[in-house]
Amino acid sequence: MDLKSVKEYFAWLYYQYQIISCCAVLEPWEQSMFNTILLTIVAMVVYTAYVFIPIHIRLAWEFFSKICGYHSSVSS
Numbered sequence: 001m002d003l004k005s006v007k008e009y010f011a012w013l014y015y016q017y018q019i020i021s022c023c024a025v026l027e028p029w030e031q032s033m034f035n036t037i038l039l040t041i042v043a044m045v046v047y048t049a050y051v052f053i054p055i056h057i058r059l060a061w062e063f064f065s066k067i068c069g070y071h072s073s074v075s076s
Contacts, residue, residue: 018024021038023031 021034023034026034
């Protein structure tokens, strides 16, 4: 793949994003506000998942391992 085709592919993806999210009909300042808010929400979801999902997985593992009778040799 050459650089031109990669650039065209990303331009096509961005165009698809604009069509799906209806950003193509917004004014430029509205597009930037929409993109900023969307990026902020995505960043908050990713951060929350990174921080809290491992904790919940560990707690669920401990809970179900106690129910099933599995006792780990590592004490906490």
